[in-house]
């Protein structure tokens with residue numbers, strides 16, 4: 001995924017930039033960076049790998065040595081950023097969040113002008129550098145940003161640090177948020193709205209889809225107004241948004257309670273306890289327990305002191321092992337009990353199968369699984385979102401291929417995604433059998449959208465429905 005934070009202040013902004021960026025650490029595990037502009041000293045930037053050590057540890061030195069009044073920072077799951085560019089627009093630093101599906105086509109077009117791109121160690125070009133090159137294609141800076149926003153297939157939001165302020169551009173359909181905060185003598189822009197609260201900022205407003213704005217310590221100016229159409233990512237509330245965040249006026253934590261509440265209303269099992277798979281499953285489980293009257297408890301607890309969320313090996317085999325090692329059972333709450341367990345979603349199913357086995361090994365009588373969203377049937381086309389990008393690894397795809405005897409078309413997949421269809425019933429039965437759950441019932445799409453509570457046309461549901 002990735003996340004970013006930008007700030008403009010009358011005094012040095014390093015402290016705010018450091019903590020504001022750090023509060024986005026749950027959104028990425030690979031790289032992080034900061035760029036600052038100071039009227040006396042100009043631009044400077046620093047980038048580190050964060051795959052084996054958290055942001056705060058890696059940037060401790062910079063927190064004391066870098067200075068500036070304006071800055072941007074990011075947590076990135078892919079390319080190294082922010083990048084610092086000198087062009088006919090002057091100098092600027094840029095950081096991005098999103099996914100460019102037509103990157104090769106755009107690159108070829110730019111290369112016709114005898115330009116060049118640096119190649120990263122994996123052989124790809126840096127997506128943020130590509131966006132900077134697109135901006136530089138136009139005579140005017142704002143036109144350049146607009147050109148990039150319109151040309152990119154997928155989605156792309158960006159923060160650009162200049163001498164005049166931080167330019168903020170939200171992707172055309174607002175799949176990811178940009179929220180503006182303000183306090184005396186400073187303004188900031190963030191992916192996560194909670195990231196600036198402890199720094200003394202209050203929310204000024206959220207940018208609309210496709211909006212381009214510029215912030216400085218005294219003002220927030222819209223340069224290109226927002227469009228009418230929005231498709232914000234529903235997964236923000238279900239899984240990867242931080243519980244204390246608010247998007248489109250809807251609190252993540254409260255949405256998760258409603259989500260669990262609606263799951264409970266349609267259920268008919270009577271387990272002894274309701275539990276959530278930490279972290280995001282917990283809030284959904286609280287909602288379920290409150291609605292059903294079945295006690296919430298924690299049959300396994302995450303060992304957090306030495307396993308911060310950002311410390312996650314990138315190899316899949318190790319990830320599963322680490323996920324298991326982080327969980328510690330409370331044997332007394334498991335033995336002889338019937339448990340209902342809520343996870344945010346089922347992707348490959350491997351971890352949830354292992355968790356279920358682990359509960360049975362610890363004496364559980366029954367393990368009923370209730371994912372807080374519908375079955376994931378399609379890969380995400382719009383964000384670099386590792387959970388749903390490799391669609392061929394989705395358990396739904398494997399099961400559908402088995403049921404259909406091979407590869408299937410998108411139309412057939414959509415039939416399986418429809419919770420009123422027989423195909424859907426068969427798919428759910430098969431997943432339950434494969435993963436060895438006592439019972440399995442996914443959240444319904446309509447209930448999940450009701451739990452968000454905003455106009456449903458404004459929500460992206462592609463990975464569940466296959467509909468754009």
Ligand code: SF4
Pocket residue numbers: 175232233234235236379380381382383385388460461462463464
């Ligand atoms: S496809 Fe799914 S993960 Fe991707 S933007 Fe849409 S709702 Fe979010």
